[in-house]
Amino acid sequence: MSSQPDPNDIRNVTIMDVARESGVSYSTVSRVLNGYEFVKDSTRQRVLETAERLGYVANLQARSLAGGRSRIIGLLVPGLDNAYIGEVVRGIDEELARANYDLMLYTTHRHRGKEPVYVKTIVNGIVDGLLLIVPLDPVAYLKNLRERQFPYVVIDHQGFDDFSPTVVATNWQGAYDATSYLIQLGHRRIGFVAGTPELSSATERLNAYQAALYTHEISFDAALVQNGDFQQEGGYLAAKILLNLDVPPTAIFASNDSSALGVYDAVHEFGLRIPHDISVVGFDDTLQAAVMYPPLTTVRQPLMDMGRTATRMLLNLIKGQPPPNHRIVLPTNLVLRGSCQAPATTSVQSTAQLSERRMK
Amino acid sequence: MSSQPDPNDIRNVTIMDVARESGVSYSTVSRVLNGYEFVKDSTRQRVLETAERLGYVANLQARSLAGGRSRIIGLLVPGLDNAYIGEVVRGIDEELARANYDLMLYTTHRHRGKEPVYVKTIVNGIVDGLLLIVPLDPVAYLKNLRERQFPYVVIDHQGFDDFSPTVVATNWQGAYDATSYLIQLGHRRIGFVAGTPELSSATERLNAYQAALYTHEISFDAALVQNGDFQQEGGYLAAKILLNLDVPPTAIFASNDSSALGVYDAVHEFGLRIPHDISVVGFDDTLQAAVMYPPLTTVRQPLMDMGRTATRMLLNLIKGQPPPNHRIVLPTNLVLRGSCQAPATTSVQSTAQLSERRMK
DNA sequence: ATATTTTTTGCAAGCGTTTTCAAAACATTA
């Protein structure tokens, strides 16, 4: 009985089966499935119905091979060991689900050389478009993507070209606000834990830190800027150097929350208290920030929103609708919590007591 | 010049191009690429070399359509809003990268009905195998997978059948240890914030809690068990009920770290201190646990390891090597941090003072 | 040198779709 398909049949039901069952050609079935206009309504109904009845599910590979849409988008991330990435991915995932798209995840594990290879595979592969979160080496392959007219959107990195669709946060403004806040609290010696210099977000934050000092007429001391790596370990190391300075800072601005965690570690190791002895500010507002003790004052990035926005942009690009602006900038804002207060010595200069605690 | 391929050519280089360039048939190229044994060494060399030179990258869709391996595995997760999932995924990702596989991520967003649909799409799709993290409704489709001989491994759920390859942690033992620890500290009234009862991990933890009480001859009080949902909010609500009890507990064991966070919230809302007024234990040891204040004593699950192990199992399954055991159990262990101490009233029974603080 | 076996290779079919092109069916007009 062809109308009684064996439910235990191992083979999948194809467009052919649906065609046979509904008495039309497979081309017609394909057209119905793709919403082609010129199909008789009654035919459409019948096909749709048998497809449903047979439990037909499109074979994406075949579809995409034949030139159709796969409804899969690729996501290239440096790594998963990071709450920050996780948040962005959540936003992407949410928006994708709403649009009925699936997600293919590529992790480069921070291996720079892997990026171009991945991108190549991705592009000649199944995905309809590509999302890149903080790419390490975009210039190496974005030009190619563009030439192929392959849809892509870059998240949280900019400045390497001026044609790539990009979603970023106001890194500069956020860092400026944070620094200004510390200054307004009375801090004059503010340490800065920098991020990976290849990333525009890192350099922007550093620039804003300097700009804020400048605006408030505080002279810049290069010793107060130490390199971190956007990870806890780097923050810890950088903070140790800062706290060992002859005149240590009364506040430390870490380039992201992970580094701030490292700063907390170092501060505690020196037997100091936050915020009493030293204030700390982070950047990102990941889940951990609110849970830390004391809760971390930090610059909130709308991470999920960035993911969502980028996804919407990409989906439009795939539909052939280029976005009005190539670059979308989302606002950050300073979240005040318990990790900051006015410096212990209300009068500014005498950090003498503090520096006595310095570790050898 | 056929030997000078245009680098700007939009079309991808195919197996045909490689064949033409190296003067063999496309089948031979395919064989070389798939490591087929009976190819003359010199031929193999030549093909490999031209493939490299031309920058050939296999088209996964075509390969998988034709019946080959896609080197992609699918991962079905309930959601991304959870540090716990993230950890497992990291383990998976790591192991997959090592084996040169890619990852396709499917999120059900905790929508039970979506699971079967997804599984169907996945199976007739591109992936070579499927990993399922805490599936909500496995019975609905695992039988089908098995019948099709489709490789899959279940992570952190068990008990719904006895043939599915599974990786779990010692949930029972972990919860038993945690409860015993609290009892040894002197606690007699121990609250329990339960997890989602559909998950075996949740019921096992509850059972172990009861077993530990029983072993130590502490009578079970149903009022001390409140339902949570494995999320912060549920933990908060459950803890509020517990703290409002006529004789509130002196310790609360939360079914996972997220719930424990909610417990912290409730405790603070009641103006109580951890661990001075009340001890708290969690489960999972996610990244947050160490950062919370006070640092959370919790049962560590080897999450990344679970991901890695499951992935290795799956990869073997795909290769046609069934694992020696269908079910792999990884050990948990209790991580002692600052959220527990002996109950304030060293003598056990008089919890009078505590209950006075009770909120109206 | 010839027959036989074994190793290598090529051809063709097929995987499940989309899409172009042309034919069939239907509706409309003269």
Next chain:
DNA sequence: TAATGTTTTGAAAACGCTTGCAAAAAATAT
């Protein structure tokens, strides 16, 4: 009623790869 125009449908060619089968080439045995 014939001619013309439209809407619907079907057949066939791709898409890029794997694989069974058979032929060619090389190696071995007689």
